[in-house]
Amino acid sequence: MPRVKRAVIRRKRINKLFKASKGFFGGRKNLIRTAVNAVQKARLYQYRDRRNRKRDFRRLWIARINAASRTHGLSYSRFMGGLKKQGVDVNRKMLAQIAIDDPQAFSDLVSMSRS
Secondary structure, eight states, X not given: OOOOOOHHHHHHXXXXXXXXXXXXXXXXXXXXXXXXXXXXXXXXXXXXXXXXXXXXHHHHHHHHHHHXXXXXXXXXXXXXXXXXXXXXXXXXXXXXXXXXXXXXXXXXXXXXXXX
16 A cells, blocks of 8 residues: 655645634644634634624614604503504615614604504
């Protein structure tokens, strides 16, 4: 059986690992055993936080809409319920943006949801 030499393959694998661990602190960036653990943990956090980011932004938009609607004397839930009854189909991201950029248009939406 022929002898297998893995120098090139191993070096590619290690270089890929060190590229992924670039910017980590201490031995987590340049020691193979700790870098493997650090990169695996970082990838788990990436996977989890891609989902959490969607939740966080939705919470931010709701908080902004709630604050803006309360300045007009209406709670968030009554505001959203009124919009739904009126058939206004604007998502929370756009409502939050309107509340920040165009307060006049937002007040029109509040008055529409009241009626």
